[in-house]
Amino acid sequence: MNYRHYTATDFVTDPFFRSWILEQESSAAAFWENWVKENPDRQEELDEARALLYVLAEKELSIGAEELDRRVTDVLAHISGQAQRTEARMRPAFYRYFTVAASICVVAGIGWLGYLYMETKPGKLREAGIVQESSDGYIVRFNETKKPVTILLDDSSVVTLEPQSELTFPQKFAPERREVHLKGEAFFQISHNPERPFLVKTKELVTRVLGTSFTVRSFEKDRNASVSVKTGRVSVYSKRDEPVSGAAEKVIGVVLKPNQRALFDKRESRLVKVIVDVPLKVTEIPAASLVFDEAPVKNVFKTLEKAYGIELFFNEELLSDCQLTANLSGLPMYEQLDLICRIIHAKYEVVDGQVIIHGEGCKAD
Incomplete structure (x- = not known):
């Protein structure tokens, strides 16, 4: 599929x-x-499409593909008129997406005045998460739902x-x-921009990214704070190691890849790298490729990697005679490792976000 000339x-x-x-x-x-x-x-078209999809999902509009196409076309035409009228007034960038949301409601039949009423009636601001909009341009949103x-x-x-x-964030970065x-706790999907790093700060940790998706959890009542990566890479370091304002940011901390998590023990002030509880596939592997018949175990491990x-x-040399006959499809990663290790009489442990296999080898028949 050639997406090069796609519109929003x-x-x-x-x-x-x-x-x-x-x-x-x-x-x-x-x-x-x-x-x-x-x-x-093509970033602008992607951002516009992303905004439209999230607003549609938020409003829970259940419509077919043809109807969606018609409504989106109407929405974009409506936005174009709104954008021309607001550009001269130097509105913040997020105002465009407020216009998107309102426009979709118009197309969906809710109506502009109805939209304004829904979003500003008593109690709605707190429910929606807008707790405070400060004079210095920051917004605080609290989710009580x-x-x-x-x-x-x-961005x-x-x-x-x-x-x-x-979540506390500026109206404009x-x-x-x-x-x-x-x-x-929050899940972040960060727009890629190598020139503008994205930082998520909690009481204990700083997470620094360029563009990726990850989850940060830091509740006051929890013993541990954590960062888990779904796509891309992030750097996590303790708040106490954060560079002073104006200094060069040389702190690397713990670098995480997909399916890895950084855990910060608040009592011991210790940051470690582990694997998430339920690792998800980052590359789709056909089910048939996870069915092995006397396959060298090194090939099995490379498939899982x-x-x-x-x-x-x-130890590739030590396990060179080990072969595996098993169906690993449909099993979570840890169950796959358990089954492999039982068959080849080995054990595994997770160290620094990696899996280490310990075995004495297999005797050749």
Whole structure:
């Protein structure tokens, strides 16, 4: 598929694009993140499509593909008129997405006045998460609902704020960096921008990224604070190691890849790297490729490395005679490792976000 000349409307109605934005499907994420790097001049269309999809999802509009295409076309035409009228007034960038939301409601039949009433009636601001808008341009959103709340930031990054969590962010990010503050838990999908690093700060940790998706959890009542990566890479370091204002940012901390997590023990002030509880595939492997018949175990381990993006270390010479006959399809990663190790009489442990296999080898028949 050639996406080079796609418009925002085309992206919104494309199932593969929607699987990336709304379903966070790993293979779609890998494709689109690479596509964005190769086509940076199409970023505006992607951002517009992303905003439209999130607003549609937030409003829970259940419509077919043809109807979605018609509505999006109408919305974009409406936005174009709104954007021309607001550009001269130098509105913040997020105002465009407020216009998107309102426009979709107009097309959906809710009406502009109805939209304004829904979003400003008593109690709605707290429910939606807008607790305070300060004079220095910062917004604080607290999620008091029982379900996640979606927040679209100035740079088109998307934050899914979990219940009982609070996010503080500027209406417009600074030119040199993007910074938000979190209390609680949130999932971040960061718009790629190598020139403007994105920082998520909690009471204990600082997470620094360029463009990726990850979860940060830091509740006051929890013993541990954590950062888990879904796509891309992030650097995590203790708040006490944060460079002073104006100093060069040389702190690297713990570098995380997909399916890795940084755990910070608040009592011991110790930061360690582990693997997430339920690793997800970063590369789709056909089910048939996970059915092995007298396969060299080194080939099995390499297949799992490719599937989960996690390094597996083992003594290749010692295990050279080990073969595996097993069906690993449909099993979570840890159950796959358990089954392999039982068959070849080995053990494994997780050290620094990696898997180390210990075995004495297999006797050749």
